[in-house]
Amino acid sequence: MKKIIRAKAMGFCMGVERAVAIVQKIADEKEDNAVTLGPIIHNQQIVDKFASLGIPAVESIEEVKEGRAVIRAHGVPLSERKKLEDKGVEIIDGTCPKVIASHKIVQKYSSLGYHIIIVGDKNHGEIKGLAGYADDFDIIGNADEASLINPPDKSMVISQTTIKESEFESVCRVLKEKNRNVIVHNSICSATNDRQNAVKKLAGEVDALLVIGGKNSANTKRLYLTVKEMNVPCWHISTVEEIPPEISSYDTIGLTAGASTPDWIVDEVENSLLHL
Known part of the structure; x- marks a missing residue:
């Protein structure tokens, strides 16, 4: 088994x-x-x-x-x-109350005349919402994109709640090199960090890993990428029907799930794996 x-x-x-x-x-x-x-x-x-x-x-x-x-x-x-x-x-x-808090921060700094720099996936609903509270803003997804902008003296940078800490830090380093006065608001949710840390630990204990969650879920995608970077065999699946046949060749299998994945989907995947 x-x-x-x-x-x-x-x-x-x-x-x-x-x-x-x-x-x-x-x-x-x-x-x-x-x-x-x-x-x-x-x-x-x-x-x-x-x-x-x-x-x-x-x-x-x-x-x-x-x-x-x-x-x-x-x-x-x-x-x-x-x-x-x-x-x-x-x-x-x-x-989400944590997203509401980000809205208030963006609205406050925008009203004070700050240029808002939003870090995340430009097509994500949360990013579109944040941008809707700013008068003057840029949306950037990574450090390379950060290197292409010149932040005004009065600038504030804030992140999507579901990106990786390392992503945000790399962007902030680039922005600070360009303008040391940039104000940084780290709005990454603690649940995002908890899930990232937990999957890193799990990846070191298993032969392969399944990341369960919607294909449009930002935090699920990042869980998958974290495992891939650790060179552990892994697959991103949405439902039990997507379990890859190759998983049957591994004895110890790890499971993690994005923040939008209900327990019953995880239970279905686990039960299916136990009967391989």
Whole structure:
């Protein structure tokens, strides 16, 4: 029988648990005219589950006609909130509290005339939301991109909550070399660091590793890349159906999961591995 070891920190984080609980409560109330503005979290199985319960995800404000709209865990730009208010739609805020804190920091420094530098994946919902609270900003994804900008004297840099600490540090080093007055706000979530540290430890204890989570999940992708950098055989899968046949040749298999991956998906993967 295979030996399966789970990472000490994995799966749902506080912000995801909160957002999912908010939508589940609406589903339990069985009231009509509720949607989520964008996927509530980056997990297609959860999004599909709520759609089947009558709470679909919509991609634009134009699709919200009436009723209630739940703001996704990643947050939305301030302009989108105002559009919902103008439509008379009831807003239910599923934004992660740590992302809300980042919104407030960006809004504060922007109001003081600072240029905002946002570090993360430019197409990620959280980054789009943060940018929506800034008047003057750049979005950069890595140190190479940081080397291409010249931060004004009054600049503040802040990160996506789900990027790796090493990514943010490398960007900040480049920016500080260009302008020592750049103010740095490290907004990386502690859950992100906990999961990164746990997967590094786990990778040293197993023959191979499966990283479970949505293919559009930023923190899941980074867990996978961390293991790859350690030269441990690993695969990024979303569901039990994606378990690679090659995994059967390994005796001790590690499991970790992104912050948007529910326990039941991890359980399914583990049960399948035990019966290989």
